[in-house]
Every structure is written in C-alpha cells, then in structure tokens.
Amino acid sequence: MTRSLLLATAAAVLLPLSARAQTIDDPDAALAEVVVTATRLPAIVADTPGARVIDRRAIEQRGAVFAADILQDVPGLSVVRSGAFGGVAQVRMRGASPGKTLVLVDGVPVNDPAEVNGAFDFSGLELSDIERIEVLSGPQSSLWGSDAIGGVIAFTTRDLDGFGVDLEAGSYETVRGRLAAGVSTERYGFGAWVSHFDTDGISAADEADGNPEADGFTSTTVGVRARYAVTPRAALDGAIRWTDSDAGLDGYPAPAFALSDTLDSQASGQWSGFGRLRLDAMGLAHQFSISASDISRETVSAFPSAFEANRQAFRWQADGSAAGVDFAIGAEREDTEGSLSTGLTEELGASSVFATARIDPTDRLSLTGALRLDDTDDFGSKTTGRISGAFDAGAGFILSAAYGTGFKAPSISQAVCDFCFSAQPFPVLRPETAEGYEGAIGWVSADGRIEGRATVYRLNVEDQITYVFDPATFDSFYVNVAETATDGVELEGRARLGGGFDLSLAYAWTDARDRISGARLLRVPEQAGSATLGWTGDRLSGALTVRAEGDQDDAGGVREGFVTASLNGSYALTGAVTLTGRIENLGDERYQQVFGYGEPGRSAYVGIRLRY
DSSP: OHHHHHHHHHHTOSSOOOOBOOOOSSTTSOOOOOEEOTTSSOEEGGGSTTEEEEEHHHHHHHTOOBHHHHHTTSTTEEEEESSTTTSOEEEEETTOOGGGEEEEETTEEOOOTTSTTOOOOOTTOBOTTEEEEEEEESOOHHHHOTTOSSEEEEEEEOOOOEEEEEEEEETTTEEEEEEEEEEEOSSEEEEEEEEEEEEEEEOSBOGGGTOOOOEEEEEEEEEEEEEEEEETTEEEEEEEEEEEEEEEOOBOOTTTTOSBOOOOEEEEEEEEEEEEEEEEETTEEEEEEEEEEEEEEEEESSSOEEEEEEEEEEEEEEEEEETTEEEEEEEEEEEEEEEOTTSOEEEEEEEEEEEEEEEOSSSSEEEEEEEEEEEESSSOEEEEEEEEEEEEEETTEEEEEEEEEEEEOOOHHHHTTTTOBOSSOOOOOOOEEEEEEEEEEEEEOTTSSEEEEEEEEEEEEEEEEEEEEETTTTEEEEEEEEEEEEEEEEEEEEEEEETTEEEEEEEEEEEEEETTTOOBOTTOOSEEEEEEEEEEOSSEEEEEEEEEEOOEEETTEEEOOEEEEEEEEEEESSSSEEEEEEEESTTOOOOOSSTTBOOOOSEEEEEEEEEO
C-alpha cells in the first residue's frame, strides 16, 4: 500500500511544483512570488535549485507544533526521531548524515558542538515563535562553511505586534500554551513570548513490543526580539531565545541489551542570540553581528553523562551593486567549545572570508556564484564554491541547475577521539568533503495559480568519518574510510484550486548508498511523499495531510513503510478569537520513524487562539 500511494503521489505531479507557502488574504488568488534570504543575496525560490520556504501560514495550516512535524514533509529530508515526545530528532538531507545539516536560528548556528557528529536535535524546537523556515538542500559550504554539506535549515523568529494567547489540550494529558506581546512600527519593534508544552507521552520503546511505561516530555521556551532604526542609515536589532526541556527516555538494559522500558531521562537547556548593526556607508549595506549559542545536557541512566557546549560567531557582511552585478562579501570568525566524556573540554575554531555575486546577462538568464575560504585552527584551509543558473524558457517554464562543493571539519569528539580505545596512535583525521550536482525544471501556469518543480541531483561525500570497532583487538577509533553517494529525484507542487481549496504535493526518491560496499545508507527511506489539501472559508479553515514513507534499513533491522494522516482545522468566532482542533494519526496506524521506537496512535487536541 505504501509503495502504491507514493507512486500515485509522484504520478499526480507530472509537472511537479516548486512548493511555496505564503500568506494570501484571498484564498483563490494567484500564488505569490517567494524570496529566500539564507542564500546571502536574496533570491527568488523558483530560480534557486534546492530552495524551499515554509511560512507562518503553512505552519498553522499544517498544525505543526515542533520543527520535526513539518520538516518531514519537505522532499529530500528524512527525519530520524528516537521516541515520539522528546526523543532525539535529527535530519538527514539528501542522504547525508545528521551532522552535515547546518541549522540557523535568526542567523545563529545552533548545531551542538558536543554531539558526536555535531548534529542538531530538533526535538525541543517549538514553532509558535517561528515566522518562516528556509531550506537549502545540497552543499552550501560556500555560503556557510563547515556543517553545510547536506544543506542548511534556517529559522526566523516572529516580529510581534499586539497581544496573543494560545491554549491547547488533548491526548496523553497534553497541554500547550503560549503568551506573546509586542509592538512594531517602521522605526522600532519589541516583542517577547513564552511557550510551554507538557505531556505524559507514550513509551519511547514501541508499546506493541511489551513496553507500557510512558515517557513524558516538558519544554519551555522564552524569547525576546527587538529592533531600532537609529537613523535612516543605521539600525540595531537582536534576539535571544532560551529553551529548557526534560524528556523521559528508554534504553538498552542488561542482560538482553534490547530496547525496552527504563527510567532513563534527559534534561536539556539551550539558548541562542545575536546582536547586529546595519549600516549604509561607502555605497555598501554593512552588517556587523555577534551571535552565540550554548547547550547543556544531562542524562540519567545506567551510564549517566553530562555535556555542555557553546559557540560564538563574529560576522561582517557588505552588500552592494556595481556594473549590473549584485554582490555580497564578508568575513567570519567562529569558535566552539565542547565537553568530553572525560569531563575535559576541547576547543575548535575557524576564520573565513566569502563572496557571492549574481548577474543577469539577459532578461531571461540569471547566474550566481559563490566562493569561500575557511582556515581552521586544527585542520588546515579549505576553499569551497558554488555556481548556479536559472533560465526563463518561456511558456511558464524555468530551467535551473547548480554545482557546489562542501566540507565538514571533524567534530570536537572526533578530533580528540572521544570514546576511543587503542594501544596504537589514533588516525589523523581529514575534513570530510562533498560535491553536489542538480538540475531542475519548474513551471508556472499563465494565471499564476499552479506552479511546480522537478529536481534531479547527485551528492557525493568522500573521506566520511566513521567510528570503527575491531572485535579481535577491542580497538575503537574514528577514521576517514567511508565514501557515499546519493542519487535522487524531488517532485513538488502547489495549486490554488478555486472555491477556497489549495493542494500541496511532494515526493522524493532517494538512493543513498555506501560507494565501497554498495549497501544502502541507514535511516534513509528510498521513497517518501506527502499531500496536503487545504480549504479556507470566511470563518472555517482546515487541512488534511497524508504522509507516507517506504521501508528503510536501520541498525536493528528494516523499519517497515507506513501511511499516516492528520487533520487540522480552525474556526474564527470573532476577529480576535479562534477555536482550533487537530487529529494526528487519523487512521490509528501503528508505525515507527526509527526501528524499535513507537509513534502515538490516533490522538486529538483542541485549543483557543486570542489575538489583540
């Protein structure tokens, strides 16, 4: 059934559409042009291979609570979640391992330097304060440096104006609330919010395997955002976001060492923030920024641990235009520090310079190039680049293509060989490298109500760092051994159907393999797809989302494919008061995102939203 649905989804998008989400007062209006800004130079999504934008309207239409809820609908992204509520949630982009996706919140890198691969955990990233999400698939190191081999996911928080309250309650004793207030004018803006999520949850280990003990999850997020235009040429802005969470976990207790109920738990705290000065001077628009993030984790289990890590970045960027060329140049310094299993800490850092430019040789052709030099403190220098182009072929068709290179310096754990045991010297590690190719064909109907894009790509990763164990000598260490390749097709589309209805479709075929053994990479389903049918009326609106994934190989076996659906709706009582409701896993499907870890059955939630 899963394969049939996935193939049907693909067939339904013969001219697959470049998924965009935008706020439109008239639900039957033409689709609006969307701009992506994580490209350093603002670019139109339809002209930018691998770029997608999810705005606030799409988040609310989908009823997404946490980032993982909506990222799993983006073609080419595989969400790996070890437990439904609070379990570690990581993203693989185009088959690349989780540490190769760079995550930004308001431009601040928030990947965890103390995580073995330097990956970000999406489990506690709540979306109530997020205005938009930008996804750039494919190597983006020429824009953002290390960690961006698979791509970049950038979150932007909301500029608040007025007062708002959100309350929701439902299955598994779940309660969720948000309080926000702010003021926004042309010259200044200030906003603050607090949100809280609490649930008794379900067993992280699949209940169907005889694990009845529920693992709860509690998360609180507080944020402040401000901006002030000192003069027409100078402005200040900044934001701080703090999250504290506690999650129940399950482990692998002796003597069977199989995943089952335990009393394990993990407490996490993370904050990130930035301050920025925007200044127009000498014909350039300058940005001087300081950003920082800090995360701490304490796990209570048979093998307890405590880790803390922090990151600081200092950045200057200048944008300008000359002789028909739009360009951005800049320099960065990034320092990271993370704790190890021994209780000691280690530091890594890099200094970088970059440049990107766009030129339109004709009215129909646009070319963009980027070049970056990263000089790491411990692993030498690396130059990466990217070139892309878009051509308006007429009749609504846009042809685009890109080639890019990427690199990832070893993480702190890998650099010092944490958790390693050997009487021999540990191997000297090299940065991982990548190159990616992609081509796309997009189409927009003459009336602008239907649009679409099909993308084909290849991503090669060399010198991938792998942890190896020799059972003969009991030696274990990190080494550059793996070479991987991912070939894929991404189909996506969106249409205004009339009568208040809109339809979004997405499908991905991902063939991710070890180039040496030929084996499929773990936790990357070969096929995945989703379809969302929305309807917007004067007071009532709703959306039905169906999502499916094919089988995927996992460390413990094969995780079977599944089809699941959700229904989300709202009813405006007045201009200020809206009732909300959603049902997750509408068909009460028993399924797993990761082998051995269960997902909730049918669950329902109702709420109220106040805006003044």
